[in-house]
Amino acid sequence: MAERKIKVLLSKLGLDVHNRGVITVAKMLRDAGMEVIYLGNALPEEILGIAIQEHVDVIGVSSLGGAHITLGMDLIGDAVKEGIKDKTVFIIGGVFSIEDEGRLKEIGFDGVYTAVATRDEITASIKDLVSAKAVK
């Protein structure tokens, strides 16, 4: 049986203007055979609304503007309320301090990526995270 395509929703978190990274990731995930929806700039509420409607496996957000902790907490907090935190993989990419990388994981992001991450690392890690959630 053919494997179902991993479905990913990507978005810029809030008003951050920098989208080179997230577009690169969108293209690389699509090239790696995943189905990608790119939302552009959005707030947590909108991101979760679309994610639920589209039944995505992965929600990925990008933040290079410094608001990753505040908006990241909102996203994960709302996801818990909506009951999709355990069913969906949450990933975040951007410019973070080392301490904040740790905090983002504590908040509940399954994957945290910075500019260092290569294409292969990102795609492999998303596949792993998706299968780990599916097993649960």
Place this chain on the structure above:
Amino acid sequence: MEKEKARTKVILDSRVKNENPVPLYNSKALQDIESNYTALKKKYTEGDKKQPWSVTPKTILGSEIPRDMLYTPLNAPESDYSFDIGMPGSEPFTRGIHPNMYRGKKFTMRQINGYGGPEDTNLRIKYMLEHGGTGISVIHDLPTTQMYDSDDPISKGQVGMSGVAIDSADDMEILFKDVPIDKITVSLVTHYPSNTAILFPMYLAAAERRGLKPETLRGSVQNDITLEEVVRSGPEYIPPKDCFRIQCDNIEYIKNNVPYFNFNTLNGYNLHEFGTSGVTEMAVAVSNAIESLDEMIKRGYEVDWIAERLAFFWSISSDFFEEVARIRAVRRLWYRIMKYRFGAKSPRAMWMRCHVQTSGISLVREEPLNNLIRAAIQSLSAVFGGVQSLHVDSYDEAYSVPTEEAALLSLRTQQIIQEETAVTEVVDPLGGSFYVEALTNDIEKRILDEVDEIEKIGGYVASIEKGWIHNKIANYFYREKELIDKGEIKFVGSNVYKSEDKKPSIEVFRYPEGVQERQKAKLAKLRMNRDNEKVTEALSALEDACRKNTNIIPFSLECARHGCSVGEIFKVFKKAFGLWKPPALW
């Protein structure tokens, strides 16, 4: 129907002619060089140990221009000193816009600042000036840049991040409190035409309250359609043609009323950093400048009068000689365009004046102190290129906004170049290098070819509307990421000589607490205390102006004077112009 415009390349090809060539090299000398050159080349390119004579460097944000192992007079055999190179301060300005360059005027040390509320950034501005900074540059936070108020729900958690929060003219007043803005030049990093039309009037209103006359204000705004419609991710965009109109309204108003302010800093920087070659960076900015000048001529202005306040902003990356040659090349090209396409007479109108910034995207997370070296080398290439003003990125920017210590190190990098190395004592020290001159010639042609590509599409605004530029960028940066992953573009400590230390200890910047609450409180007070009837009138007059064929800036200045907020003014633009959906990048 409008007559089809003659293309810049076609015009230059027919008009830039050396009528009385005086070649530097005689044919006997060239023959001698050629026989020795051929022998040397043969030795390395034939036989068992042969190697390629020409290689194409792969560097971050590079233009992939092939390089020979050796350059000689044969790379420009017809070189004519006066025609191609000339004296600094004279046509064709290859060697610089001033005859004595940095001996006469040192490059301005203009480090960018912006975080938290205006109270916070005001302190950083003063700190940099106290430590020898010679110019001010202010960047705005995400909500201000995207033109929403600090109390808008969309701004939650982002106020004072990536820049300073400005909601109204009151904040502008606080931002520059006790800063002598009539003595020192101020660059307001208002990226977009729209936010220039909102924020610059707030700056003017704040200056008015201090009793400063507009003619005492010096500095620059960015005001660039590329930033609003191409190099941006945002929730709402106005259509390109309206955005271009606002760009030109800003130019017209500022030139007429704030005569020593640069009304438009054609921003190649963010485009280059977003992901284009250095050649495309310059071709796009030059095309935008050409289109703006055409529009200003259409509005009835003399090209010499307008062009003398045009300025450019470039990103300087890691391919050292490419960067030096690029600045020299675009300086000569801009002169040729002004003289031969626009018929400019005043030398000042032919000057390619520029501010540059070292490359942010070239900064690496691993072993962050290495970034000090990267930025220092990039800065040196900028100085060899003969730039007017410089910002050096800080080593910690792959982690956060720079700390005070890191920002000071950036300023110190500039001061070390200026005071300790003696490189500023000699004008255009690399001029006359066979390599640099050949590369300058090559890059000038490449930039003009890309300008031509844009003009064939129908001009710069058309190239945005049709998605040409968006596509070009996305393809470039996607491929660049592959080259980095494969290790073809090298980063020491990251993909070559890999660092063992995965978690370097680095002090990072912490945003001040409570900025959003502070901004919201100020806004609430403002909305209560201002004359709201006047506010409504001013906003509706602005909307009328937007819908008519009249310059909108006097109306947005009225809005600023009456205490309208950034978000309230942007709402007027959205209502009057409608929204536009930019082409997808992938």
